Amino acid sequence: MWLYLAALVGLYYLVRWYRERQVVSHLRDKYVFITGCGSGFGNLLARQLDMRGLRVLAACRTEKAAEQLRAQSSDRLETVTLDIGKTESITAATQWVKERVGDRGLWGLVNNAGISGPSGRNEWLTKQDFVTTLNVNLLGTIEVTLSLLPLVRKARGRVVNVSSVAGRLSLGGGGYSISKYGIEAFSDSLRRELAHFGVKVAVIEPGSFKTNMSNTERVLRQIREGWNQARSEIKEIYGEKFLESYLKLISEHVLPAAEENLSEVTDCMEHALTACHPRTRYSAGWDAKLFYLPMSYMPTFLADAILTRGLPRPAKAL
Ligand SMILES: NC(=O)c1ccc[n+]([C@@H]2O[C@H](COP(=O)([O-])OP(=O)(O)OC[C@H]3O[C@@H](n4cnc5c(N)ncnc54)[C@H](OP(=O)(O)O)[C@@H]3O)[C@@H](O)[C@H]2O)c1
DSSP: OHHHHHHHHHHHHHHHHHHHTOBOSOGGGOEEEESOTTSHHHHHHHHHHHHHTOEEEEEESSHHHHHHHHHTSOTTOEEEEOOTTOHHHHHHHHHHHHHHHGGGOOSEEEEOOOOOOSOSOGGGOOHHHHHHHHIIIIIIHHHHHHHHHHHHHHHTOEEEEEOOGGGTSOOSSSHHHHHHHHHHHHHHHHHHHHGGGTOEEEEEEEOOBOSGGGOHHHHHHHHHHHHHHSOHHHHHHHOHHHHHHHHHHIIIIIGGGOBOOTHHHHHHHHHHHHBSSOOSEEEESHHIIIIIHHHHTSOHHHHHHHHHTTOOOOTTOO
């Protein structure tokens, strides 16, 4: 009985491995538009796909970053400046993409750009802090997608949305996790709707990786900014000691555990764009696969106990 079961599981993985190795044809004729190519995953993915021969249309937030990327890639890679938080910028970039892809349409749209935004405890923050993050990570991604979808449909292509393990488990206050939960929901409905048109939608859920976003100074600054603007009664409830212990925990234990090999994430993105049978979800990083994802299926009381272990207690906690 156990032998049959083991053989069945083995067969399942063998078939899956074989299916996932099938690659789409004519990759050199396919256009892929990637947002947030100035640094991190987007930058590496743009260079990786360029080396593989795809026609990369890379969007960077600044012209300086675009220039640097062009200097590191082939003449086939083209860049455009795009701020996904601004409608007029998205309209201009869409026109730019249209002019390049013509009747072929857009094979791949990778919604990668994002910010960590103001963070800390929810109570320290203002509505505007949440708006800032959601406007880029969630609404910006939605607007870019809606704008480019007609071109993706024409190519029967792919939409690859970058979420996070924070889209499965809310790991901190502020708009970041909320935006990633939103990306998961948006991708879910989009996947079912677009299946009618031969368009496939994949979600990438990385764990923690060392990029500008997880830069220690930047993260600590964002938490301090949140704290500084908190009302005085809130500061009293938490106390300075809470803030210092919280910052210490983040800087000494959480951020140093981030992984350095960004290709674990970009390889998933590449597979989602080039495989005949892409997955609907990709977890990238050991922490995502072995810790956060299993925890997202645990009973809430257990996940809460694990996630709050080691966290400081507010001065006026019961
Ligand atoms: N690093 C991680 O541990 C981690 C984990 C899970 C998910 N993610 C997700 O992965 C994606 C890429 O992040 P990353 O880690 O590679 O960080 P990153 O190096 O900071 O890259 C983010 C990119 O997005 C760009 N960007 C920011 N705001 C933008 C806007 N309004 N319009 C257009 N582009 C904008 C940034 O440009 P500027 O630098 O010019 O602002 C930057 O090039 C994000 O969606 C992030 O949420 C990251």
